[in-house]
Amino acid sequence: MEPYELFEQHLNQIGLNMERVVDDECVFFRSHQTTENGANVVVVISFYPGKNYADIEFYNIAKLANPLKEEKYLALINELNRSYRFAKVILNQDHVQLSYSLSFDTYEALSSEIMGLTIALLNNVDEIYPKFMKLQWA
Numbered sequence: 675m676e677p678y679e680l681f682e683q684h685l686n687q688i689g690l691n692m693e694r695v696v697d698d699e700c701v702f703f704r705s706h707q708t709t710e711n712g713a714n715v716v717v718v719i720s721f722y723p724g725k726n727y728a729d730i731e732f733y734n735i736a737k738l739a740n741p742l743k744e745e746k747y748l749a750l751i752n753e754l755n756r757s758y759r760f761a762k763v764i765l766n767q768d769h770v771q772l773s774y775s776l777s778f779d780t781y782e783a784l785s786s787e788i789m790g791l792t793i794a795l796l797n798n799v800d801e802i803y804p805k806f807m808k809l810q811w812a
Contacts, residue, residue, distance in 0.1 A: 676701075677721050678701040679787050682703070684789070685703070685729055699722065703718050709803060711804050713735055713736075713800060713803035715734050717731070717796070726777060727755050727778065730795055731771060734769055735770040736763060736783065736803065736806035737810075738769070744802065745811070757796075761795055763802065770806055
C-alpha cells in the first residue's frame with residue numbers, strides 16, 4: 675500500500691475531511707484552516723508515489739500587498755528561517771507560505787506523524803501570521 679493510501683485511511687479513521695487530488699506527479703490532500711490569530715490558510719500534504727518523502731505546505735499565510743514593503747517581508751522571512759530548523763518560510767509571487775519536507779523509511783506510524791507535524795506547523799503559522807499583519811498595516 676502506498677503512503678498516501680495509508681494517510682487517507684488515517685484521515686477516515688480520525689474523521690478528518692481533506693480533499694484528495696491526483697496530478698501527474700503526486701497525490702495531495704488539502705483543506706482550508708483558520709488559526710486562532712485569524713490566518714486563513716490552505717494546508718496541502720503531498721505524496722509522491724514510489725518516493726519516500728512527503729511535503730506539508732501552508733499557502734496564503736500573508737500577501738505582500740505593497741511592493742514597497744518587500745524588503746521588510748524578506749527580512750522577517752530570513753529571521754523566521756533562522757529560528758525554524760526544518761520548516762521554511764518563503765515569499766512566492768507576493769504570497770507567504772511555509773513548507774516542510776518529511777523523509778521516511780517505514781510507513782507504520784507515518785500518518786499519525788504527518789498529522790502531528792501538520793498541527794505543530796499550523797501552530798507556527800499562527801505565531802508568524804501576526805508578524806506579517808503588523809508589517810502589512812505599519
